[in-house]
Amino acid sequence: MLLQNVVTGLLMGSVYGLVAFGLSLLFGVMKIVNFAHGAVLMIGMYVVVSLTGLVGFDPYLSAAIGTPMLFVIGYLLGLSVEPILMRERSTGPISVLLWTLGFSLFAINIVLIIFGADYRVVESFVSGKTLELAGVIISLPRLGAAIVAVVTFVGLYLLLTRTDVGKAMRATSQDMEAARMLGIDERKMCRMAFAISSATTAVAAGVLVPFYYVSPTVGDVFQLKSFVIVVLGGIGTISGCLLGGLIVGLVESLGAQYLNATYAQMVVFLVFVVILLVRPMGLLGKERE
Amino acid sequence: MEAPDLAEDPKKGLRIAAIAALVLAAVLLPLGVQNIFLLHILIMVFFYAYMASAWNLLAGFAGQLSFGHAAFAGIGAYISTLLFIAWGISPWIGMAVGGLAATVVSVLVGYPCFRLRGAYYSLVTIAFAEIIRLYVTSTQRVAGIELKGAAGLVLPLKGQAPWLFQFDSKVPYYYTILVMLLAVATVGTWVKHSKPGYYLAAIRDNQDAAEALGVKAARMKLYAAALSGFFTGMGGTFYAQYIMFIDPVSVLGIDLSVNLVVISVIGGIGTVTGPVLGSFFMTPLSEVTRLYLGSSYAGAHLVLYGLVLMLVVAFMPRGLWEALVTLEGPITRWWASARHRGMQVDSLKQAARNESRERQ
Numbered sequence: 001m002l003l004q005n006v007v008t009g010l011l012m013g014s015v016y017g018l019v020a021f022g023l024s025l026l027f028g029v030m031k032i033v034n035f036a037h038g039a040v041l042m043i044g045m046y047v048v049v050s051l052t053g054l055v056g057f058d059p060y061l062s063a064a065i066g067t068p069m070l071f072v073i074g075y076l077l078g079l080s081v082e083p084i085l086m087r088e089r090s091t092g093p094i095s096v097l098l099w100t101l102g103f104s105l106f107a108i109n110i111v112l113i114i115f116g117a118d119y120r121v122v123e124s125f126v127s128g129k130t131l132e133l134a135g136v137i138i139s140l141p142r143l144g145a146a147i148v149a150v151v152t153f154v155g156l157y158l159l160l161t162r163t164d165v166g167k168a169m170r171a172t173s174q175d176m177e178a179a180r181m182l183g184i185d186e187r188k189m190c191r192m193a194f195a196i197s198s199a200t201t202a203v204a205a206g207v208l209v210p211f212y213y214v215s216p217t218v219g220d221v222f223q224l225k226s227f228v229i230v231v232l233g234g235i236g237t238i239s240g241c242l243l244g245g246l247i248v249g250l251v252e253s254l255g256a257q258y259l260n261a262t263y264a265q266m267v268v269f270l271v272f273v274v275i276l277l278v279r280p281m282g283l284l285g286k287e288r289e
Numbered sequence: 290m291e292a293p294d295l296a297e298d299p300k301k302g303l304r305i306a307a308i309a310a311l312v313l314a315a316v317l318l319p320l321g322v323q324n325i326f327l328l329h330i331l332i333m334v335f336f337y338a339y340m341a342s343a344w345n346l347l348a349g350f351a352g353q354l355s356f357g358h359a360a361f362a363g364i365g366a367y368i369s370t371l372l373f374i375a376w377g378i379s380p381w382i383g384m385a386v387g388g389l390a391a392t393v394v395s396v397l398v399g400y401p402c403f404r405l406r407g408a409y410y411s412l413v414t415i416a417f418a419e420i421i422r423l424y425v426t427s428t429q430r431v432a433g434i435e436l437k438g439a440a441g442l443v444l445p446l447k448g449q450a451p452w453l454f455q456f457d458s459k460v461p462y463y464y465t466i467l468v469m470l471l472a473v474a475t476v477g478t479w480v481k482h483s484k485p486g487y488y489l490a491a492i493r494d495n496q497d498a499a500e501a502l503g504v505k506a507a508r509m510k511l512y513a514a515a516l517s518g519f520f521t522g523m524g525g526t527f528y529a530q531y532i533m534f535i536d537p538v539s540v541l542g543i544d545l546s547v548n549l550v551v552i553s554v555i556g557g558i559g560t561v562t563g564p565v566l567g568s569f570f571m572t573p574l575s576e577v578t579r580l581y582l583g584s585s586y587a588g589a590h591l592v593l594y595g596l597v598l599m600l601v602v603a604f605m606p607r608g609l610w611e612a613l614v615t616l617e618g619p620i621t622r623w624w625a626s627a628r629h630r631g632m633q634v635d636s637l638k639q640a641a642r643n644e645s646r647e648r649q
Contacts, residue, residue, distance in 0.1 A: 033408045084603055094354065097408070098554050099602040101547065106595030109588030216588075220543075224419060227412055262427035269416040269423075276413055277401045 005253045007136050011146040013249020017242040018149040018204040019222050020229035021156065022197030024241050027230060028173040029193045030085065036077070036100035037226055038219025039107040040198045044070050044205030045214045046111055052122050059124045063206020067199050074198025078191035085190055112216040124210035145207035152203050157238055165192055228272040303624050315467055319460045328459045334572045335466040336527065341552040341564035342473045343520035349559035350480055351513040352493030354411045356546050357418030361391040361518045363541035365525030367425070370442050370535055375434055380454040384526035388519045395518025396511055403507040422541040441536025444529065454530045462531050469527065473520050477561040489513055551594050555601050557610025566609050
């Protein structure tokens, strides 16, 4: 039973980590606290649901089409907040945070009006199928989600370490002033960070849909958990996101087994507050000054 | 003779006149308004103006954005309600107890955070409010006191009982929240124009510079957090007494926290007028859409909230308050020139009188 919970927790945790990555990237590179992250995930899920519902694609295929779409949406979001970010370069981007909060309210409730508050389920070719391994029952859609998440993480690692855009982003996150002096255009960084953030979130949306209920407020839970994960793992580190995600997944699944589901959520937030207060740079974050 | 002080700052005179006129209008309004729904909207406008002002004491003046102020409102609401249900203690006393409890909690949450920079306080307040909400949601009974979890608490009806903070008509509630709003606005004005207020503004705008000049940043923020928590907690009690029903979603949920943020920012964060202005614009919008569009378009007013918030942040970063101040320029000039003309007439009369006296 213990092993079962550990496996379930880790599978879910890797998806949490993937969702949190987008938030971490924006936080790390542009110092933006993105309150619209959950809404972007929700939009991604509805894109998948709509493509599957209207055209009849499998959710995974819909996700492959939805990811570039969300890349564009993210790019547009970056374009929208760019002037605000430039205006408040010196004071810290609190206005951007408020803008994303406005976008989140707007997007969630537009979707609520269009699609209604009903929970939606989408069937994939793996839905409901399981795999038994050493007495542990593994749900196939969850296994698929975890595999895709890990592969995406590897891809993101390569993107950030091997490509010019990725290197420029990392430079910006380490020292914005120095990056600017080296000719890195922070406006472009802002747009790219938003675009990549929302594209990875779309991947997560795609792998979640086959086993997760979709509703207009589905992003809220992920939004809060992503904050927890980002702070837990250390802002702006890829491995930190994955680690934070796995921890949250484990705490949830073990907590739900031995306490109850609501208390498990409380424990997640308690761990978060304690980490914030004791080690604000996160578990894998570097000490600053 | 020197011109009086008022003439040196005509804006101040104008503002005092405008505020006096508005307060007088607010006091007299229930005499003319018999429509219960209209009165309800006004009460909610004042309530959210009050709550947003309390939030603004910390967020606007000290730059610490809380996204979990519902926790303090919920603490106030639950404490006064539980004291009343369990021991029959008057909610007026409960309001003071709830306010003080919220103060203590606000300081305890702020204390470890205010040493850190950046968005940490915002994140901790979200998490803290969620912890409290989840706890109350899943707790039926604690130490023999019925908390009733997600079902919420219904306040026992006592009819017209002023000592128990219950009234038959909406008018006493109207005056209660009006007085509370005036109190928080007065405190806000005082804070803004006092030495601690200047310290807070200095911290908000440049903490390093302020600390270099000897301002105890963390301690000043704690004072602001205490004040803000106190007023927010009392607001929670008012909500409980007016609505007569509280549950974790309504008084502890993130929607309430976000509402206060949105109203303050749209009105003008960091100003005394801003949150009041924001509530006058946004609260009727939400109450009216809720009434006419109802449950079929549950989120309609939030679409507008979000849209207005995005537009204000992008194009009017200091809020609607900015528009009001821009308007103030021409009015002030008109007012000043009118005064000037008046004074000219006075001095001419005086000169004429002196002249005639000299002749005699």
